[in-house]
C-alpha cells in the first residue's frame with residue numbers, strides 16, 4: 766500500500782500479525798510508486814491496497830493499475846473508499862472526471878465505504894463489499910451451540 770494509506774491498516778495488521786508494507790509516493794502527484802508495489806508483492810501477500818480517496822490529500826490511488834498488479838499476481842485488491850465511497854459516485858453522476866475506482870475495476874476484490882462519513886449515518890457504521898460471494902462468505906461467524914441461542918454476525 767501507499768504511505769498515504771489510513772492508519773486503520775497499520776492497526777489491523779498489528780492486531781492480526783500481518784506484515785504491512787508501505788511504499789513511497791510521488792511528492793507532486795501524491796500517488797504511489799507502482800513499480801515499488803509490483804516489486805513488493807510476494808508469495809505471502811494477502812492483498813494490495815489502494816485508497817479512493819486517501820485521507821491526507823484527497824487524491825485517488827491508481828486503482829486500475831493496482832487491480833492489474835493484484836490480478837496478475839493472484840492476490841486480493843482492497844479499495845479503501847471509506848472517505849470517497851459516498852462522494853465519488855455522485856461526483857461521477859454530476860459529470861466530473863472520476864476514474865473507475867470500485868468493483869468495476871478488474872482485479873479489485875473488495876471495497877469499503879463508510880456510511881458514518883459522507884453517508885451521514887452514525888459513527889461506527891460502515892460497509893464492506895466483495896467482488897465475489899465466496900470471499901464474502903468467509904466473513905460470517907456462526908456459533909450455533911451457545912446456551913444463549915444461535916449467534917451469527
Ligand SMILES: Cc1ncc(COP(=O)(O)O)c(C=O)c1O
Pocket residue numbers: 771773816818819820845846847848879891
Ligand atoms: C480513507 C480512510 N480510510 C479508513 C478510515 C478508517 O475509518 P474508521 O475510523 O471508521 O475505521 C478513515 C477514517 O478517517 C479514512 O478517512
